[in-house]
Amino acid sequence: MAALQETVTHVASLDAKAYKYGFTTNIESEKAPKGLNEDIVRFISAKKNEPDWLTQWRLAAYQRWLTMSEPNWARVHYPKIDYQDLYYYSAPKSTPGPKTIDDVDPELLRTYEKLGIPLREQEILAGVQTRKVAVDAVFDSVSVATTFKEELAKAGVIFCPISEAVHTHPELVQKYLGSVVPVTDNYFATLNSAVFSDGSFVYIPKGVRCPMELSTYFRINEQNTGQFERTLIIADCDSYVSYLEGCTAPKRDENQLHAAVVELVALDNAQIKYSTVQNWYPGDSDGRGGIYNFVTKRGDCRGDNSHISWTQVETGSAITWKYPSCILRGNNSQGEFYSIAVSNGHQQVDSGTKMIHLGKNTKSRIVSKGISAGKSQNTYRGLVSAHRKAVGSRNFTQCDSLLIGQSCSAHTIPYIEAKNNHLQFEHEATTSKISDEQLFYAMQRGLSAEDATALIVNGFVREVLQQLPMEFAVEAQKLISISLEGSVG
Amino acid sequence: MLEVNDLHVSVGDREILKGFTLKVAAGEVAAIMGPNGTGKSTLSYVIAGREGYTITRGEILLNGVNLLDLAPHMRAANGVFLAFQYPVEIPGVACMQFLKAAMNAQRRSRGDEEINTPEFMKRVREESEKLKISQEMLRRPLNSGFSGGEKKRMEILQMALLQPKLSILDETDSGLDIDALKTVSEGVNSLRNPARGFLIITHYQRLLDYIKPDTVHVMAQGRIQKSGGAELALELEKHGYQNYVSNEAA
Numbered sequence A: 001m002a003a004l005q006e007t008v009t010h011v012a013s014l015d016a017k018a019y020k021y022g023f024t025t026n027i028e029s030e031k032a033p034k035g036l037n038e039d040i041v042r043f044i045s046a047k048k049n050e051p052d053w054l055t056q057w058r059l060a061a062y063q064r065w066l067t068m069s070e071p072n073w074a075r076v077h078y079p080k081i082d083y084q085d086l087y088y089y090s091a092p093k094s095t096p097g098p099k100t101i102d103d104v105d106p107e108l109l110r111t112y113e114k115l116g117i118p119l120r121e122q123e124i125l126a127g128v129q130t131r132k133v134a135v136d137a138v139f140d141s142v143s144v145a146t147t148f149k150e151e152l153a154k155a156g157v158i159f160c161p162i163s164e165a166v167h168t169h170p171e172l173v174q175k176y177l178g179s180v181v182p183v184t185d186n187y188f189a190t191l192n193s194a195v196f197s198d199g200s201f202v203y204i205p206k207g208v209r210c211p212m213e214l215s216t217y218f219r220i221n222e223q224n225t226g227q228f229e230r231t232l233i234i235a236d237c238d239s240y241v242s243y244l245e246g247c248t249a250p251k252r253d254e255n256q257l258h259a260a261v262v263e264l265v266a267l268d269n270a271q272i273k274y275s276t277v278q279n280w281y282p283g284d285s286d287g288r289g290g291i292y293n294f295v296t297k298r299g300d301c302r303g304d305n306s307h308i309s310w311t312q313v314e315t316g317s318a319i320t321w322k323y324p325s326c327i328l329r330g331n332n333s334q335g336e337f338y339s340i341a342v343s344n345g346h347q348q349v350d351s352g353t354k355m356i357h358l359g360k361n362t363k364s365r366i367v368s369k370g371i372s373a374g375k376s377q378n379t380y381r382g383l384v385s386a387h388r389k390a391v392g393s394r395n396f397t398q399c400d401s402l403l404i405g406q407s408c409s410a411h412t413i414p415y416i417e418a419k420n421n422h423l424q425f426e427h428e429a430t431t432s433k434i435s436d437e438q439l440f441y442a443m444q445r446g447l448s449a450e451d452a453t454a455l456i457v458n459g460f461v462r463e464v465l466q467q468l469p470m471e472f473a474v475e476a477q478k479l480i481s482i483s484l485e486g487s488v489g
Numbered sequence B: 001m002l003e004v005n006d007l008h009v010s011v012g013d014r015e016i017l018k019g020f021t022l023k024v025a026a027g028e029v030a031a032i033m034g035p036n037g038t039g040k041s042t043l044s045y046v047i048a049g050r051e052g053y054t055i056t057r058g059e060i061l062l063n064g065v066n067l068l069d070l071a072p073h074m075r076a077a078n079g080v081f082l083a084f085q086y087p088v089e090i091p092g093v094a095c096m097q098f099l100k101a102a103m104n105a106q107r108r109s110r111g112d113e114e115i116n117t118p119e120f121m122k123r124v125r126e127e128s129e130k131l132k133i134s135q136e137m138l139r140r141p142l143n144s145g146f147s148g149g150e151k152k153r154m155e156i157l158q159m160a161l162l163q164p165k166l167s168i169l170d171e172t173d174s175g176l177d178i179d180a181l182k183t184v185s186e187g188v189n190s191l192r193n194p195a196r197g198f199l200i201i202t203h204y205q206r207l208l209d210y211i212k213p214d215t216v217h218v219m220a221q222g223r224i225q226k227s228g229g230a231e232l233a234l235e236l237e238k239h240g241y242q243n244y245v246s247n248e249a250a
Ligand SMILES: Nc1ncnc2c1ncn2[C@@H]1O[C@H](COP(=O)(O)OP(=O)(O)OP(=O)(O)O)[C@@H](O)[C@H]1O
Pocket: B011, B016, B034, B035, B036, B037, B038, B039, B040, B041, B042, B043, B052, B085
């Protein structure tokens, strides 16, 4: 009993020391003036030398955004954001555009080294890393390096910053950009469409199994700077790709806005596995600072038998507002969502998924594990809907919440919409506490309170961790324990 | 090796242990018998360090170390093992993972090297075969969906692997079929040695046919009412606890 009561005291003493990635890189950067207006949108577009269609696309999004208001239905609370008090573009000065790794500012290379992200291919080849992973590193508003581009090109895979793809593969970008998350989708996605800076572009050609894991590593460095990345992944017929995304930010007392858009398109028989380990700075023990993570991620199973799966481990951010979704358009297509959302301190999480069944015999599976500690709020919000034509569709949803301590809370809000009668939708939800019995049992066998908690939490999230590529699973496991540090006595 | 002196323990404002005193020598197997609700499990929890009990008086020494000063995991590292009356399920944590975590945690607390994986696997295989625990069961989450008897065997497996100095078995025999009772008893007997002590809490003479106790203690109303040899258990089997329970408390 007391072990759990102590939680409260320990959480009170918890501070941001636990966040290992809170350092700042001192590098000169080039910024657009503060605030948002048509000129800023034009400035960003001009910086990237964009074709006129894209400038117009951005401007249309900006006009649309002016008519929209910020959504308020999520179970999160934060002071009103002053959108005129933010910078919308910031780039390290030494990096005018994408180039080879030897040209990258050594200060940036050191930053990524510190973060454990290898950007030098030789090191990776020399076996420092066990498996080859190609990395696109995005620093504030621009991509600073992409590795293994040539080797991937041999397989026909395109993996580059989206700002580069606009020039090298305009037909693909123009065809697919905004085709999954329309410009008008929601407040943050529309804002992103107007001011998006950089992000990754992936195209896997017909019949190709991508020869290595692809990953993008996002880092916010600048103060008062929003990060608006845009990722677009297209898996053509009969192809396969596994993609990983990681993120960190320095400790800052101000809140920072991160409003990304990720679009996935899977054509006939294609499969995309998208994994995220989100570790943005969560703020300090008083709830000061931290990232507002307002993200729109959506996958379109456009082709028959296509398959998209989202796996996310969310440990960071002051506020997370995020619903990676699947549109199951193709017949027999499949969508999956595996999620671990950890909240501690004053963090607020409102996350979940949408599975939109449009095609026949489409299948979806949702496994969500929420862990709340400290004074945090953790909400699962999910929608499973089936169109009139989506006969024979099936969904299985499982939402489990684990509470650590007395001052946190967990909520499960599932919506189900069925427009035909030939469906099988199942939903299971549990809320549990780490019981004193479990803790005492493990401690009687020799584990400290902290190790016992980590072990029990580990068991709770195991099913989702198994979905991650090996190296990431180990990393994610460590991250979860670190995030919960100080939550038990 | 174990010395419990004048222990008074309450939960809320209710006193459960009322001046409990007991000595168990190294190499001794001591049996405690007593009516339901007398405080036997409470005693075992307090020795192991479970929170929620107020110790108002008394001490518990293990080989001279005052256990009341130590956190539960340090008591375990010092050699205290409790086979629970109701073993706890830990979903998602495979038995093997739990066993290894426990062994290594104790080793770390004592400043010893961690066990290497081949050695660990070998030890688990040996001990689980003796206890007729299948490899399939070891891959399952700890105690999740285990039958009553399987849970009890898992407790004894942990005891065999952790090699404690003091083992407290709280009604390990309840819920065991006749064959399992034999298997479990053999497990306990094979651990008996001059350096180890056992505290065996049971309601039935049958267990003591297999694990021959050196001493038998009758516990009632929060303390030991009578101590004797193995014959005391036989007497209890015949007459019950009527001579030890005062009417006002019953
Ligand atoms: N946490 C608690 N809160 C209130 N009462 C408790 C608590 N723990 C134990 N008790 C009470 O203390 C008394 C002793 O309980 P305990 O479980 O130790 O008995 P026991 O001798 O092991 O009985 P049994 O033979 O049935 O296992 C019981 O009356 C029980 O209800």
